[in-house]
Amino acid sequence: MLGLVGESGSGKTTIGRAIAGLVRASGGSLRVLGREMIGGKERDIRPIRSQIGFVFQDPATSFNPKMTIADCIAEPLIVHGRAASMSQAWPRVTELLDAVHLSATLATRYPHELSGGQRQRASLARALALDPALLIADEPTSALDVSVQARVLKVFSELQERLGFATLFISHDLAVVGMLAQRIAVLRGGELIELDTARRVLASPAHPYTQRLLASVPVPDPVAQAQRRRHWQELVASDRPAPAVTAEGQAPAVREA
Ligand SMILES: Nc1ncnc2c1ncn2[C@@H]1O[C@H](COP(=O)(O)OP(=O)(O)OP(=O)(O)O)[C@@H](O)[C@H]1O
Numbered sequence: 001m002l003g004l005v006g007e008s009g010s011g012k013t014t015i016g017r018a019i020a021g022l023v024r025a026s027g028g029s030l031r032v033l034g035r036e037m038i039g040g041k042e043r044d045i046r047p048i049r050s051q052i053g054f055v056f057q058d059p060a061t062s063f064n065p066k067m068t069i070a071d072c073i074a075e076p077l078i079v080h081g082r083a084a085s086m087s088q089a090w091p092r093v094t095e096l097l098d099a100v101h102l103s104a105t106l107a108t109r110y111p112h113e114l115s116g117g118q119r120q121r122a123s124l125a126r127a128l129a130l131d132p133a134l135l136i137a138d139e140p141t142s143a144l145d146v147s148v149q150a151r152v153l154k155v156f157s158e159l160q161e162r163l164g165f166a167t168l169f170i171s172h173d174l175a176v177v178g179m180l181a182q183r184i185a186v187l188r189g190g191e192l193i194e195l196d197t198a199r200r201v202l203a204s205p206a207h208p209y210t211q212r213l214l215a216s217v218p219v220p221d222p223v224a225q226a227q228r229r230r231h232w233q234e235l236v237a238s239d240r241p242a243p244a245v246t247a248e249g250q251a252p253a254v255r256e257a
């Protein structure tokens, strides 16, 4: 799992969408699963797309409101010819619902009839429908309450361990990324400023911007939090690089993990 972090508007979603073929890259090079996507023919790119699952940033708008949850999950199976009809897709749909710990009784409901956390798990089920080699999860839990977020993330890492797909995990939350990802990339203003193992990025970030991001991650200890907040305010005021580790001698996101 590669975590892609960066402030709002830095280009995280754009990168995810370009990889999945949802927006066209206008130049440069984009290699996905060993294949150059820019300038490629639609016919050659289509099989790559079927190997990519996408969980969208906003769970409320990522489903067609007129389709039931079962229809939404079955759609990629039908579009890519893995099933000819809903009845053929049904066993796979129930298997996927079960994998994300959703009851099969939710299958006939419409997206607005699910809670945010349930909807995001249904969205994960759909993204996994075609057994993707790569899953792009764009802020999959950012719109959720913290406790619901933890539940979705647990299902997420459990499935990744079981099914073995690679993940591009997009988030502005370094604490969440630090818990899940093996490598972390930091994006700022469309530019990749840091890419290393999660351990190294969290313990000794090379770029001042990453240092500031780390300093702004909340910690559960109110005393430490107050110290960090003061430190962060000083940093913002001075715009100088922070020391790599906090006063407690540990990178904050590692502590949280
Ligand atoms: N379809 C579009 N047409 C033109 N500009 C766009 C389009 N989509 C995004 N942008 C711009 O590209 C930049 C990067 O947007 P992007 O959605 O990738 O940011 P992000 O890092 O995902 O931010 P956030 O954390 O808020 O989701 C922004 O300045 C945005 O306004």
Ligand SMILES: [Mg+2]
Residues within 6 Å of the ligand: 012, 013, 014, 057, 138
């Ligand atoms: Mg985004």
